[in-house]
Amino acid sequence: VSGILVLVSVGFWYWCHSSTGAILPPYPYPYRWLLNHPDKCRERTPFLVLLVVSSPADLAARDAVRRTWGDESAVPGLSVLRLFLLGLHPVFGAELRSVLREEDELYGDLIQQDFLDTYNNLTLKTLMGLEWVSRFCPNATYVVKADHDVFLNLEFLWRLLRPVRTDLATGYVYRHTGPLRNRAYKWFVPREVYPNDTYPPYCGGPAYVLSGPLALRVFAVAQLLPVINMEDAFVGICLHALGVPVTDPPAGAFNMYRLDYDKCRFSRLVMVHHYWPRDLLRVWPHFRNESVKCP
Ligand SMILES: *[C@@H]1O[C@H](CO)[C@@H](O)[C@H](O)[C@H]1NC(C)=O
Numbered sequence: 328v329s330g331i332l333v334l335v336s337v338g339f340w341y342w343c344h345s346s347t348g349a350i351l352p353p354y355p356y357p358y359r360w361l362l363n364h365p366d367k368c369r370e371r372t373p374f375l376v377l378l379v380v381s382s383p384a385d386l387a388a389r390d391a392v393r394r395t396w397g398d399e400s401a402v403p404g405l406s407v408l409r410l411f412l413l414g415l416h417p418v419f420g421a422e423l424r425s426v427l428r429e430e431d432e433l434y435g436d437l438i439q440q441d442f443l444d445t446y447n448n449l450t451l452k453t454l455m456g457l458e459w460v461s462r463f464c465p466n467a468t469y470v471v472k473a474d475h476d477v478f479l480n481l482e483f484l485w486r487l488l489r490p491v492r493t494d495l496a497t498g499y500v501y502r503h504t505g506p507l508r509n510r511a512y513k514w515f516v517p518r519e520v521y522p523n524d525t526y527p528p529y530c531g532g533p534a535y536v537l538s539g540p541l542a543l544r545v546f547a548v549a550q551l552l553p554v555i556n557m558e559d560a561f562v563g564i565c566l567h568a569l570g571v572p573v574t575d576p577p578a579g580a581f582n583m584y585r586l587d588y589d590k591c592r593f594s595r596l597v598m599v600h601h602y603w604p605r606d607l608l609r610v611w612p613h614f615r616n617e618s619v620k621c622p
């Protein structure tokens with residue numbers, strides 16, 4: 328009987344650890360920098376550090392972002408510093424090494440650490456971006472975390488960010504949501520990882536903004552909290568721990584659903600989700616065309 332008990336408890340232990348082990352990113356952990364630009368902020372202090380989530384193999388998406396909203400000189404007078412956040416490709420990590428190095432030599436905008444680039448490790452990517460700001464660009468005025476599949480209007484965002492605040496966290500605000508407990512979901516969060524039934528208010532992952540000094544505090548408190556696999560909810564948990572509330576943007580500024588492109592509408596919003604490289608390259612010339620006027 329005791330043999331069976333031991334087997335059952337070992338099995339249960341294994342089941343618990345294998346299920347959370349696949350989901351919980353190891354953190355804090357001394358991840359190594361594979362690509363880095365520690366000197367970027369020596370020459371200038373950017374108003375906006377743009378941290379763009381990207382997968383190692385997705386060169387086309389990075390290219391589209393560089394040529395559209397991620398173009399550092401797109402908005403005259405606005406100092407933007409763009410970086411793409413990368414982990415290690417889970418299969419072709421070694422093969423992509425020289426490709427990424429070459430791309431980085433050309434553009435100087437890739438940062439990469441040696442964690443596996445997987446969906447459940449997205450929180451590590453955000454934390455890598457915040458670590459970079461904390462260590463190498465602590466005087467940045469604001470930090471924007473964005474996914475590559477969004478349309479972003481930094482000119483409009485710039486207007487919302489003045490006068491400058493030191494404790495702003497904004498984006499599309501989710502309230503009264505909680506972890507999904509069903510293993511079948513991509514967004515499954517086990518009770519052992521996060522026991523509460525609700526998340527504190529947080530800004531949706533496709534694009535959110537933190538004041539520079541607040542980004543440093545979020546990174547610092549993240550070292551003390553158990554990390555969860557939902558990166559946006561985790562930033563909300565950090566803000567909750569800091570006692571900093573999220574701020575609602577003007578209605579309609581951050582759109583979690585795709586909207587059809589319309590120049591006049593898009594001039595008065597910050598973000599539209601689900602704009603792919605092809606869409607971005609198609610609408611951008613029109614969006615930036617000074618001769619196309621809005622009434
Ligand atoms: C996250 O990255 C770490 C370090 O590379 C790896 O051990 C772990 O398996 C990854 N987690 C997932 C869910 O991919």
Ligand SMILES: *[C@@H]1O[C@H](CO)[C@@H](O)[C@H](O)[C@H]1NC(C)=O
Nearest residue numbers: 368369371372463464465466
């Ligand atoms: C940040 O600003 C402080 C105070 O103005 C200055 O001493 C420091 O050198 C700056 N750091 C960087 C990395 O620019």
Ligand SMILES: *[C@@H]1O[C@H](CO)[C@@H](O)[C@H](O)[C@H]1NC(C)=O
Nearest residue numbers: 523524525526527564567568
């Ligand atoms: C989780 O619930 C406890 C008990 O209600 C509460 O004190 C704590 O602030 C909650 N944590 C978060 C991150 O919401």
Ligand SMILES: *[C@@H]1O[C@H](CO)[C@@H](O)[C@H](O)[C@H]1NC(C)=O
Nearest residue numbers: 612613615616617618619620
């Ligand atoms: C800008 O719009 C004008 C008027 O619609 C058009 O004639 C011109 O070709 C456009 N320029 C570019 C660069 O798309």
